Amino acid sequence: MTKFRMTRRGILKGAGAGLVTLGAPYVFTKGAWAEEFCNDPSKGRVVFGFNVPQTGSYTEEGLDQLKGYQLAVKHINGEGDGGILNTLKPVALKGNGLLGRKVEYVTGDTQTNTDVARDGARRMIERDGAIMVSGCVTSAEAIAQQSLCQEMGVIYMSGLTHSNDTTGKDKRRYGFRHFFNAYQSGVAIAPILAQEYGTERRAYHLTADYTWGWTQEESIKAATEALGWETVATVRTPLGLGDYSQYLTPVLNSGADVLILNHYGHDMVNSLPQATQFGLRDRQANGKNFEIIVPMFSELMAVGAGDAVKGIIGTSNWHWALEDEGTKAFTKSYGEEYGAPPSQSSHTGYVQAILYADAVERAGTFYPPEVIKALEGFEFDGAGNGPTLYRDSDHQCFKEVLVVRGNENPSSKFDVLNVIGKTPRDKVTYDPSIFGGELGPYEPNQC
Amino acid sequence: MVSLSRTDLSKLAIFAAIVLTMPIWLAPFGAAYPGLMQKFAIYAIFAIGFNILFGLTGYLSFGHAAFLGVGSYTTVWSFKLLTMDILPAMALAVVVTGIFALVIGYFCLRRTGIYFSILTLAFAQMCYSLAYSVLTPITNGETGLLLAKNDPRVLDALFGASASTDGLPHPTLLGGSISGYTGFYICAVLLIVSFYISQLIFRSPFGLALRGIKSNQTRMSYTGFNTKPYTLAAFVISGMFAGLAGALLSVTDPLAGAERMKWTESGNVVLMTILGGVGTLYGPVVGAWLIKYFENIFSAINTNILHSFLSFLPDGLEQVVVAVLSKFVGEGWHLTLGLLFVLIVVFLPGGLVEGSQRLARWLTGRLKGSGAQPHPHPAE
Numbered sequence: 001m002t003k004f005r006m007t008r009r010g011i012l013k014g015a016g017a018g019l020v021t022l023g024a025p026y027v028f029t030k031g032a033w034a035e036e037f038c039n040d041p042s043k044g045r046v047v048f049g050f051n052v053p054q055t056g057s058y059t060e061e062g063l064d065q066l067k068g069y070q071l072a073v074k075h076i077n078g079e080g081d082g083g084i085l086n087t088l089k090p091v092a093l094k095g096n097g098l099l100g101r102k103v104e105y106v107t108g109d110t111q112t113n114t115d116v117a118r119d120g121a122r123r124m125i126e127r128d129g130a131i132m133v134s135g136c137v138t139s140a141e142a143i144a145q146q147s148l149c150q151e152m153g154v155i156y157m158s159g160l161t162h163s164n165d166t167t168g169k170d171k172r173r174y175g176f177r178h179f180f181n182a183y184q185s186g187v188a189i190a191p192i193l194a195q196e197y198g199t200e201r202r203a204y205h206l207t208a209d210y211t212w213g214w215t216q217e218e219s220i221k222a223a224t225e226a227l228g229w230e231t232v233a234t235v236r237t238p239l240g241l242g243d244y245s246q247y248l249t250p251v252l253n254s255g256a257d258v259l260i261l262n263h264y265g266h267d268m269v270n271s272l273p274q275a276t277q278f279g280l281r282d283r284q285a286n287g288k289n290f291e292i293i294v295p296m297f298s299e300l301m302a303v304g305a306g307d308a309v310k311g312i313i314g315t316s317n318w319h320w321a322l323e324d325e326g327t328k329a330f331t332k333s334y335g336e337e338y339g340a341p342p343s344q345s346s347h348t349g350y351v352q353a354i355l356y357a358d359a360v361e362r363a364g365t366f367y368p369p370e371v372i373k374a375l376e377g378f379e380f381d382g383a384g385n386g387p388t389l390y391r392d393s394d395h396q397c398f399k400e401v402l403v404v405r406g407n408e409n410p411s412s413k414f415d416v417l418n419v420i421g422k423t424p425r426d427k428v429t430y431d432p433s434i435f436g437g438e439l440g441p442y443e444p445n446q447c
Numbered sequence: 448m449v450s451l452s453r454t455d456l457s458k459l460a461i462f463a464a465i466v467l468t469m470p471i472w473l474a475p476f477g478a479a480y481p482g483l484m485q486k487f488a489i490y491a492i493f494a495i496g497f498n499i500l501f502g503l504t505g506y507l508s509f510g511h512a513a514f515l516g517v518g519s520y521t522t523v524w525s526f527k528l529l530t531m532d533i534l535p536a537m538a539l540a541v542v543v544t545g546i547f548a549l550v551i552g553y554f555c556l557r558r559t560g561i562y563f564s565i566l567t568l569a570f571a572q573m574c575y576s577l578a579y580s581v582l583t584p585i586t587n588g589e590t591g592l593l594l595a596k597n598d599p600r601v602l603d604a605l606f607g608a609s610a611s612t613d614g615l616p617h618p619t620l621l622g623g624s625i626s627g628y629t630g631f632y633i634c635a636v637l638l639i640v641s642f643y644i645s646q647l648i649f650r651s652p653f654g655l656a657l658r659g660i661k662s663n664q665t666r667m668s669y670t671g672f673n674t675k676p677y678t679l680a681a682f683v684i685s686g687m688f689a690g691l692a693g694a695l696l697s698v699t700d701p702l703a704g705a706e707r708m709k710w711t712e713s714g715n716v717v718l719m720t721i722l723g724g725v726g727t728l729y730g731p732v733v734g735a736w737l738i739k740y741f742e743n744i745f746s747a748i749n750t751n752i753l754h755s756f757l758s759f760l761p762d763g764l765e766q767v768v769v770a771v772l773s774k775f776v777g778e779g780w781h782l783t784l785g786l787l788f789v790l791i792v793v794f795l796p797g798g799l800v801e802g803s804q805r806l807a808r809w810l811t812g813r814l815k816g817s818g819a820q821p822h823p824h825p826a827e
Contacts, residue, residue: 054777109746109777114591114704116742122482122700123743126627140590144702147593151617151626170593209580210589236580239589438596445626 037444038153039129041366046098048073048105048353049124049133051145052159056112057240058137058265060300061345065135065159066107067338068346072353075333076103083333084354087325087382092361099360106130112137112240114144121145125152131366132157132356135349137265138239139163139212146175153444155368157352160345162264162296163212164219167396168435170211173442174368176375176395178355179348182216183430185295185315186223188401188423192313197258197291199228204256206247206271208263209236216262220295224260232256237267244271248278257285259292268294269304276308297404299343302416309406309416316402318344318384319419326384341414351383355390369442387425394432395439401428455646458728463639470628478744481627486739488634489695492641494719494731496688499648501717502726504681505661506556509564509713510571513551514686516578516708518544518693520585523592523703530602531616533625533633537694544690545683552682556675559664571713578705591704618698630699637695638732641688646728648684657681718784722791724798733799741784748776 041047050069053062075083078095085093097103106128108120117136124130133149134157136142142161149156150172158166158177162185167177203224207213213236221231232254237247248271251259259280263271275281275292283290294301297314320331320341330350334342342350359374360366376392385399403421410416451459465472469487473479478487497511518540525536555566578586586592594616618625625633648654656677659667667674697703706712715738723734753769753776760768775783795802 107747113706114589114702115706118700118702119482119486119743120747123480123747126480126482127477143590143593144704147702148700165590238580 037367039125039131041101041129041131044129046101046103046366047124047128047130048103048356049108049121049128049130050105050135050349051108051110051117051120051124051133051141052135052349053112053137053141054109056110057267058112060304061137061160061265061298061343062110062112062135064300064343064346065137065349066346067334068342068348068350069105069135069353071334071337071346072350072357073103073105074337076354076357080337081333082329084326084329084351084383087329088354088358088380089382090380091358093354093358094361098357099364099366103357110136110141112141114140117141118144118148121148121156122152125149125154130154134352134356135159136161137345138210139166139215140210142166142175142177143170143211146170146172150174150440151445153368155356155371157356159349159352161212162216164215164435165211165437167394167437168215169437171394171437171439173372173395173439176352176356176390178352178397180315180317180399180401180428181396182212182219182296183435184401184423184428185216186219187428187430188315188403188421189220189293189295189313190223190227191423192403192421193224193293194227196313198288201229201258201288201291202232202256202286203229203258203260204232204251204254205234205260205262206244206251207234207236208239208267210239212264213262216295217260220260220262229258237263237271239267241267242270244274245278247271248275248280251275251280252278252283255286257288257290259290261292261294262296263294264296264298265301266304268301272305272312273308297417298345299341299414299417300345302406303413310408312406313420314404316344316404316417316419318347319402319404319417320347320414321419322384322402324382324384324386326382330384347384354383355380368444372442389425391432393439394435394437396432398425398429400425451646451650455650459639459643459646462642462729462732466635466638467632469635470631476740476744478740481631483739483743484631485634485695485699486743487736488631488638489692489699490716490719490735490739491638491732492634492695493689493692493716494723494735495638495641495645496685496692497716498720498725498727498731499645499688500681500685501720502731503649503654503657503661504678506559506678506682507564507717508555508567508682508685509710509717510551510555510567510569510574511685511689511716512708512710512712513571513574514544514548514689515693515696515712516574516703516705517547518690519697519703519707520578520592520693521690522694522697523594523701524585526594526600526618526697526701527592527598528601530600531619532602532622533618533620533698535602536618536698537691540694540697541687541690544693545687548683548686548690549679552679552686556678556682568710568713571708572710575705575708575710578708586703586705589705591702594701618701625698634695634699637691641691642728642732649728653677653680718788720798722788722798724800727798727800730798730800737799738784741780745776745780745783 052065053059074080075085077097082095085095106124110117110120121133124133132155136159139161142158143166146156156175160179162182164181164183205217207217217234261271280290292312294312294314297316302309331341359371363370363374375390378390381387388397388399390397401423402419404417405420407416407418469484470479500506500508521540521543522536525539529535551570555563660674664674719734719738720731724730753772757765757768
């Protein structure tokens with residue numbers, strides 16, 4: 001009987017041979033698929049991937065965004081009352097699914113962490129066969145997912161991301177943003193600040209230390225300095241900090257009379273009440289009342305921050321109490337579904353999913369380059385923000401920006417913000433070249 | 448040079464077969480996609496390296512994520528400055544992490560036990576804070592270090608490799624693309640090589656010395672054995688493994704973020720090793736796979752999936768079962784993991800590997816029939 005002898009060389013040979021054998025089919029299939037694109041739904045299901053933070057600093061916003069997405073899928077599939085499909089102009093969606101096919105979705109938790117967000121997006125694309133990925137509450141997540149989606153050749157519709165970089169320095173051909181950005185906030189808020197607080201102020205910035213915080217600080221600083229304000233200091237705070245007292249103490253003796261909080265989500269929910277408890281707003285500095293500004297604001301944050309939010313000025317992408325038809329339709333169907341008014345986070349998610357679906361319907365195909373061309377330069381109305389343009393040169397939406405103020409006498413727990421100003425679209429339109437960046441190619445990669 | 452026994456070689460062969468056939472046997476678990484399998488291979492390398500330190504010398508490092516991060520940052524910088532080829536990037540990452548581990552190890556290894564753990568934790572948290580907010584020109588802070596189209600890439604420019612006409616360049620292996628399954632097989636081969644190296648270390652006199660240090664360091668030094676160089680070598684080797692894992696993370700996905708250095712990542716690798724079985728060859732790998740599987744698959748299960756999965760139950764009962772189970776899946780996956788960890792540490796201190804050995808013994812005991820003695824294995 002021959003004895004089976006195992007040698008190291010034999011094993012290495014065997015392993016090598018095994019590797020080649022296993023690898024070979026993929027090399028062949030790769031070539032065979034070259035004519036087609038990633039996750040072509042004509043062979044299988046139509047799957048959207050919704051990747052939002054369900055744990056971490058931005059949990060509330062993420063969960064509410066997910067509700068918006070779920071509602072959008074219902075409306076695309078013709079369930080429920082149709083929401084903004086009745087008000088969107090022009091609209092190609094018929095409420096019978098997408099190109100006659102029912103849309104399904106998968107969800108993921110980004111944990112407010114860029115690495116996890118990318119892992120989630122890869123799972124959706126590679127395993128679940130998602131044709132489109134959407135969702136995020138931080139710009140870091142948006143930028144990370146959008147560059148991944150460009151590599152994979154899958155369209156990414158970003159959720160709540162306010163950094164200039166998302167459609168500036170780090171823009172991608174496969175990434176689209178409906179939300180407004182920090183530059184637009186600066187332009188919109190400046191006239192109101194001049195009117196309320198005058199043109200001789202000394203501002204102190206506390207900034208969340210990542211891409212969104214940096215660009216918002218830069219934009220707000222530029223806008224306020226143009227008014228004649230002086231910037232005393234800009235201090236970066238780590239994301240997800242619970243106790244801001246070590247950052248608030250230096251503000252007292254800095255000679256500043258305005259504190260600008262470039263914080264969002266839990267950060268702002270912690271920092272604003274703490275600043276108020278420090279007695280900052282009861283102080284007099286330089287002979288003026290000390291003021292706090294939160295340039296970027298949302299309903300969920302205002303609810304979380306409680307009384308501290310009263311009288312605080314900021315900007316918003318959208319508010320449920322607006323009077324136009326699109327807002328009314330969306331607020332109504334969201335309210336019937338979940339029993340509360342929607343936040344701007346769920347609104348932007350909802351609109352992004354509908355806009356993608358509509359672009360597919362208009363293009364008549366899922367082939368990403370055609371869908372991208374259908375979205376680029378798309379001019380629409382009735383989605384809640386008035387006439388809106390999806391600009392082709394940077395994939396940024398241009399629409400009205402709202403200036404809001406914390407309600408002094410709220411009539412209900414949802415009635416926390418008042419819209420005090422609307423900055424028209426042409427005021428917040430800017431030259432795309434100021435932020436640089438490059439969109440990249442239309443042609444899809446293989447995933 | 449140490450050579451492996453026949454049992455070890457067959458273990459290696461079995462391991463290689465398991466790793467390379469992952470796309471087949473992982474399919475029923477919904478995990479057979481390149482993104483996750485790459486993570487499986489990479490974190491297994493990380494855990495194998497950690498086990499060389501923790502499993503052999505008993506030094507519990509709570510700061511291994513720092514090496515993962517250093518490896519990632521080095522790789523991305525190599526992509527940015529030198530070339531998009533992954534070989535120099537990985538070599539650099541391993542070397543830089545090794546030097547880094549030498550420095551940290553030199554200080555931390557002056558203490559043992561809990562003080563060593565605290566020191567490594569302190570170093571790692573320091574690195575994390577540095578990467579997160581102080582060294583932002585090098586690390587790009589919270590956003591993470593990304594490739595840009597106009598990076599210099601000196602070597603690529605030198606050899607006239609024309610930058611791809613549009614879009615960002617991709618990492619390559621000698622000019623070939625490494626996306627998808629190719630990327631997985633690269634990680635898989637490196638995992639098998641790492642496993643082989645760890646086998647060599649386990650069987651070598653060096654490994655024996657390390658085990659001696661674990662069982663009684665004082666006695667070792669009283670016999671005139673200088674333990675310092677041995678522990679430091681183990682620390683550096685284990686750091687280099689972590690550096691390789693970090694490099695692979697950036698190779699498969701050219702991005703490096705500070706959260707890779709966070710203490711939770713360091714804690715994760717401790718969990719992986721303990722779950723699988725400290726000081727065993729297979730243990731850390733099994734633990735790494737289990738945790739990554741939980742993190743990626745369990746966390747994606749939502750109530751809708753549960754409802755469709757349990758639709759065979761009567762309506763009222765289904766609601767109750769779904770309501771209970773939904774606390775343990777989706778965003779509650781940490782809860783499941785925690786429970787599992789507690790159960791394993793309490794009932795199977797040797798981890799899953801011990802569990803499987805017990806199971807095997809029990810099965811063979813049953814097969815031998817009633818004639819088997821009450822204690823079929825001799826006391827240790």
